[in-house]
Amino acid sequence: MSILPPPALRHITDLTVTLDPIRHMGSGRAGTRRIIPIVGGAAQGPLINGKILNVGADWQTQFASGLTELDTRYAIETDDGATIEIQNYGYRHGPAEVLDALVRGEDVPPDAYYMRTHARLETGDERYAWVNQTLFVGNGARLNGLVQMSLFAID
Template sequence: MPRLESEFLCAMHATLQAPPEVIGPTPEGIRVNFYVTGGTLDGPRLKGRLRAVGADFFTLRRDGVGELDVRTTIETDDGALIYVQYHGVGDLGEQGYERFLAGELPPRVALQTGPRFSSAHPDYQWLHRLYCVGRGEVDMQTFEVRYDIHALR
């Protein structure tokens, strides 16, 4: 079996609208929309900013695990547009669901994601061949997200 290796793609910093839009408890869990207000990407081959579009359409399950469903647009430093979508998880703890309903948020939540990229720009076609993973955290007081994104090799 080949060894799992990765290559650093970029560091991402995103800012989110505060407070988030809380839809509330649904059969699937607590629905919360965290709207992207901006951010940056900085890496050897991918540099740019997050446009103020898109959101994390987040669902907090009863077991305290949050399911991320993020869609947004990157504008690279050279003007290309890249659509990024990812799913992932954030663990708010075993009592996370009940604490959220009580208005108690943890100061930080660790996040794991699997971003996929799509662009029509010829200089970024290489992104379509990647499978990426991201690890980071969200600061629940400032509503800032920081990830390191790696491409699996």
């Protein structure tokens, strides 16, 4: 049996996601739960440009191991008037001292920890219908009050 070639990645957009303060929920069934409202931001890239709408949040679960499960849903309004929903699921983990620095709002180099996602985008706008049948992966960084994420189509 031959091994198929790995899929190619195509850069779609870079997201700067503005966050409201964390709402701590306490311990849930699987770990410590929290909600981080997504209140704005921008999308800039070769295929999607616009603003991030104030309509979403990241529902996180933090595990005792230090792993944080990311589960976001939000939307972009493109510069040409389309609305694109993003559902983004992923993981963030790293050395305890690095994660503690992130919690304190300190600048931490993105390569000091792991923050990766897979995303599904959806729209009813025909100009962007291709997002409805494409899978995406993301590479992210957590900053004080912001998340930066680069999204790539899996070709």
